[in-house]
Amino acid sequence: MRYRAQIVVSLKEGLLDPQGKAVEGSLPALGWTNVSAVRVGRYVQLDLEAEGAGAAEDQVRRMAERLLSNPVIETFAVVDISERNGS
Secondary structure, eight states, X not given: OEEEEEEEEEEOTTSOOHHHHHHHHHGGGGTOOSOOOOOOOEEEXXXXXXXXXXXXXXXXXXXXXXXXXXXXXXXXXXXXXXXXXXO
């Protein structure tokens, strides 16, 4: 079966996030003064073949641990894994 996975990779809590700080500093100039603690990460989407949803999730987690994230400074979350029909 074919699956689409969505993964979010972000810096671990407590680490300086210069991109997040830049966004946070710019938002008040655009009228959003009620925002704080902005963190910027990466969104990864991929399609893969697997025997089932559990096998697909296992593969995606291993990909994220070994390649898509740096476990020393980043965390990841598998946001969604959904079956793809024929695409």
